[in-house]
Every structure is written in structure tokens, then in C-alpha cells.
Amino acid sequence: MRPLLASGGMASEFGSFDLNREQIVPSGGTITVWIGPLSPGKYKIFDDFNPGTTGWIEVSKAPKDAQSCLGH
Amino acid sequence: MFGALIIVFREVLEAALVIGVVAAAVKGLPRRGRLVGTGITLGVAGAALVASGIDVISGFAHGTGQELFEAGVLAVAGLMLAWHNLWMAEHGREMAARLESLGSDVTAGREPVTMLVVVTALAVLREGSEVALFLYGIAASGVKDTSLLIGGLLGLACGAAVGYVLFAGLSRVPLKSLFRVSNVIILFIAAGMLARGAQFLVQAGYLPALIPNVWNTSWLVAGGGVMGRSLGALVGYTPRPSLTQVLVWGGALAVIGVPMLVKGRRARVTATGAVPLAMAALAVMAGGLVTSLVHAADYKVYAPTVVKGETELEMRAFNSWGVGPLSGARRAVKFAAGHTFTNWWATEV
Numbered sequence: 001m002r003p004l005l006a007s008g009g010m011a012s013e014f015g016s017f018d019l020n021r022e023q024i025v026p027s028g029g030t031i032t033v034w035i036g037p038l039s040p041g042k043y044k045i046f047d048d049f050n051p052g053t054t055g056w057i058e059v060s061k062a063p064k065d066a067q068s069c070l071g072h
Numbered sequence: 073m074f075g076a077l078i079i080v081f082r083e084v085l086e087a088a089l090v091i092g093v094v095a096a097a098v099k100g101l102p103r104r105g106r107l108v109g110t111g112i113t114l115g116v117a118g119a120a121l122v123a124s125g126i127d128v129i130s131g132f133a134h135g136t137g138q139e140l141f142e143a144g145v146l147a148v149a150g151l152m153l154a155w156h157n158l159w160m161a162e163h164g165r166e167m168a169a170r171l172e173s174l175g176s177d178v179t180a181g182r183e184p185v186t187m188l189v190v191v192t193a194l195a196v197l198r199e200g201s202e203v204a205l206f207l208y209g210i211a212a213s214g215v216k217d218t219s220l221l222i223g224g225l226l227g228l229a230c231g232a233a234v235g236y237v238l239f240a241g242l243s244r245v246p247l248k249s250l251f252r253v254s255n256v257i258i259l260f261i262a263a264g265m266l267a268r269g270a271q272f273l274v275q276a277g278y279l280p281a282l283i284p285n286v287w288n289t290s291w292l293v294a295g296g297g298v299m300g301r302s303l304g305a306l307v308g309y310t311p312r313p314s315l316t317q318v319l320v321w322g323g324a325l326a327v328i329g330v331p332m333l334v335k336g337r338r339a340r341v342t343a344t345g346a347v348p349l350a351m352a353a354l355a356v357m358a359g360g361l362v363t364s365l366v367h368a369a370d371y372k373v374y375a376p377t378v379v380k381g382e383t384e385l386e387m388r389a390f391n392s393w394g395v396g397p398l399s400g401a402r403r404a405v406k407f408a409a410g411h412t413f414t415n416w417w418a419t420e421v
Contacts, residue, residue, distance in 0.1 A: 010209035011126070013202060017295035017311050020285065021275055023138055024202065026126045027209060032135050034277050038284070046296075049206050051075050 013048035019057070022048065073223035076210070080227030083203050085298065086305035087115075087195040088235025090261060093306075094153070094191050096242035097160075097254035098184040100171040111189040115196025122197065123204035139276035142198065146269030149194040153262035154328045156187040157255050161335035164251045172247055203228070257306065259328055264308020267321035274316050282315035383411045 012025040014033060025031050038059045047053035095108050122129065122141070129137040160167075203224070210220045245253055273279040290311035293300050303309035308321055 010212075011205040013205075015296075017290060017300075018285075020271060020310055020312050020314060020317075023275070024126060024130070024205060026130055026205075027212070029127055029130065031130060031138075034275065048202075049079060049209065051079070 010049070012050065012053075014045065015048045016043060016045040016057075018043040019045070073219035073226075076206075076220045076223030077227040077230070079206060080203055080224040081230045082227075082296075082298070082301050083199045083206075084228050084231025085234055085301055087199040088231045089238055089302060089305045090149075090195040091192050092235040092238035093242065093254060093257050093261060094156075094188055096239050097156075097251070097258055098188050099243065099247070099250060100167065101184050101188065104188070107185060107188050108192055111192025112196050114189070114193040115200055118193065118197040119200030119204050122201040123208060126201070126205060136276035136278070139272040139278075143269040143272040143276075145194050145198050146265045146272070149191050149198075150262045150265035150269060150324070152187055152190050152194075153258050153265070154324070156184065156191075157258055157262065157328055157332055158335070159183050160251060160255055161332045164255070168247055168251055255332065259325065259332065260307040261305070262328060263321050263324035264304070264306065266324045267308045267313070267317045268304075268310070270320040271310070271314060271317045274314050279316055282319075284314050285312040286315050286318055288312045383409075 011027045013022060014025055014031065015022040019035050019038075021033055021035065023031055023033060035057075038057075040059050043057040043059070045055050045057055091108060091111075095104060098104060101107070126138075129141055131137060133140055207221065207224050210224065242250065242254060270279060274281045288311060293303060293309065293311065295301075295304070295309075295311040300309060300311065308317075310317070313321075
């Protein structure tokens with residue numbers, strides 16, 4: 001749903017066991033990850049190539065209101 | 073360094089486990105080591121190619137190229153293993169008998185050779201491309217941190233070592249039961265590969281998830297840990313599978329496993345006994361599918377009853393929202409008129 005950008009000249013692998021997704025982000029490229037409609041809750045996401053990079057996708061009532069935050 | 077070690081180890085582990093099992097499963101094949109080497113070389117070459125062309129692959133088919141690629145690799149490897157198992161069900165006993173009487177120098181035919189090389193190559197290709205991207209990223213980022221590269225190489229060595237331990241352990245299983253043990257493991261690996269391949273098609277929106285997360289066992293075995301990854305490689309474990317994934321897994325187990333039981337005379341299931349077994353398995357599958365459709369709630373269930381002389385006027389409408397590139401938000405309304413002329417014939421316009 002939301003494009004992701006891998007910066008810093010390194011490829012990443014977007015992953016989430018909660019969402020059952022894994023997809024490589026080429027270095028400097030963007031990918032689109034199709035998710036949802038999700039039931040409300042928090043879904044953990046991470047970069048498989050960078051253990052420090054994790055985040056949550058939080059779904060409040062409607063799937064439209066999905067918010068994601070990614071931190072180090 | 074430790075981080076890099078873990079990352080590479082996890083990726084290599086999955087491939088190593090698969091290779092360990094298939095290499096042990098073709099005991100008695102001449103020049104087994106060289107064939108595994110050929111498979112690994114082909115896989116590494118392919119992985120480098122995939123890693124360098126990841127931009128192209130990613131952009132292919134409206135950005136779903138990666139999923140199609142993963143699904144394709146998993147499907148080919150899974151079908152190859154399924155084929156091997158069915159072949160072994162037919163020839164495994166004579167192979168074991170010949171091995172026992174002649175020692176290990178037996179020509180087993182072409183089939184296991186193809187399987188061994190192709191499955192090894194595909195396992196290396198799939199996980200290797202990720203390792204290559206990761207290590208290339210480190211090298212290209214200009215970080216003068218050789219410890220990262222060393223960590224990566226150590227991770228590779230550790231993963232390979234685990235695969236070898238599995239291979240060595242299986243090889244110690246007495247010949248009489250080795251093929252039975254390895255065939256059961258391969259059955260689960262194949263079902264797991266096909267199910268995960270299906271999940272990639274779900275991810276790309278080519279297949280419906282039916283239910284996105286049927287259950288959640290991440291509290292029991294986390295998907296990212298060594299245990300989770302090993303189970304992922306060996307039985308296709310993911311902590312929150314979609315229903316499509318579960319159904320493909322069960323279906324593959326039934327479709328590959330039942331003929332194995334029928335053909336493996338040791339299992340003492342006669343053909344007549346196996347037919348109800350297969351039918352029961354299919355019935356469970358069909359039941360699962362029907363319940364899932366009911367579960368999915370936005371599907372209409374048509375009762376297969378036809379009553380003579382019934383006239384029907386119907387309006388159906390559906391509303392779908394985007395779960396993939398092929399099914400954006402759509403809305404459609406359909407009218408239908410029908411009449412049943414006999415107790416078994418219904419028409420509809």
C-alpha cells in the first residue's frame with residue numbers, strides 16, 4: 001500500500017511475520033507492499049538485513065486509517 | 073560482526089537444511105558430492121545474476137516480479153521433490169535392496185541426479201541472492217568494516233555446518249529405514265515449499281488469502297528465530313499463515329502423501345484401503361474450502377438444490393477493495409433471471 005525507500009546505498013528486505021510478507025528493497029529503490037484490509041491491531045515490521053530497524057504498522061478502526069512508523 | 077553473522081546464517085540455514093536432506097536421501101548415488109557441488113555452483117551463479125538484476129526483477133509485472141520469481145522457484149523445487157518422492161515410492165525398495173547387496177556403488181538412474189542438482193541449485197539460488205545482496209551492500213557502501221564481511225562469511229560457514237550435521241546424522245540412519253525417513257521429511261519440505269510459494273502469490277495479489285491470518289503461533293515459535301526458520305525450511309512453517317497457505321499445504325501433503333502410502337508396500341495400506349483414505353483427505357480439503365468461503369462472508373454460497381418449476385429473478389452486487397494489482401477497488405451489479413424446468417436442470421440468463 002505504501003512505497004518504501006531504501007536509502008544509504010544498501011539493499012533491505014522488508015519483512016513482517018505478523019503480515020506474512022517478505023520483499024527485497026533494491027538499493028535506492030522503492031517497493032510497494034500490498035497489505036490489508038487488516039483487522040485493527042499492531043503489526044510488527046522489520047528490515048531483515050538490519051536487525052536494528054524495526055517498526056509497527058498500527059491499524060485503528062478502519063483500514064484507511066493505517067499508520068506506520070519506522071524507527072531505529 | 074555478530075549481526076552480520078546472524079543475518080547470513082539465517083538465510084544460509086534454510087538452503088543448507090534442504091540440501092542436507094536431499095543429499096542424504098540419494099544415498100548410493102555415484103559422485104554425490106560432486107553433484108551437490110554442481111548444484112551449489114549453479115545456484116551461486118544464478119544468485120549473483122538475480123542479485124545484480126534485482127531492480128529489473130522487482131519492477132517486472134507491475135512490481136510483483138519478486139513474488140512471481142520466488143513463487144516460481146518454490147513451485148519448481150516443491151514439484152521436483154514431490155516427483156522424487158513418488159519415484160522413490162516405486163523404486164526405493166529395489167534401490168535399498170541393491171545397495172545392501174552391492175555396497176554403495178550403485179547406479180540409481182537419472183532421476184535422482186536431476187532432482188539433486190536442481191533442488192540444490194534452487195535452494196542456493198533463493199537464499200543466496202539475499203545473502204549476495206546483503207554482502208554486496210556492505211562491500212559497496214564503502215564501509216571499511218571488514219569485520220562485517222568476516223561475520224557474513226562466518227555465518228555462511230555456520231549455516232553450511234548445520235546442513236552438513238543434518239546430512240551426516242541422516243546418513244547414519246540404517247539403510248532399511250533411511251529412505252522412509254528421508255521421504256517423509258522431503259514430503260513435508262515439498263508441501264512447505266508449495267504452500268510458501270502460494271503465499272507469495274497471495275502477497276502479490278494473484279491469489280486470495282481467504283483469511284489473512286488463520287492462527288497466530290508466534291508466541292510458540294517466533295518466525296524469525298533459528299527454530300522458526302528451520303521449521304520454515306523443513307515444513308513450511310510461518311507463524312501467521314493465510315488460509316490459502318494452509319489449504320495448499322494440506323492439499324500437497326494429501327496429493328503427494330497418499331500415493332506414497334499406496335505404493336510403499338511396507339506401509340501395508342492396500343490400494344483398496346487407500347482410496348477411502350484419499351477421498352477422506354479430499355473431503356477434509358473440500359470441507360475446509362467451503363467453510364473458508366462461508367468464513368470469508370463476502371462470497372455467496374449457492375446451494376446445489378434444484379426444484380422443478382421455480383422461477384428466479386436475482387440481483388447480485390459485489391464490492392471489492394484492493395488486495396493486489398489485479399483487483400483494485402471495483403463494484404459490479406449483475407441481474408439474472410432463471411427458470412428450473414426439471415428437478416435437475418436450472419437455467420439462468
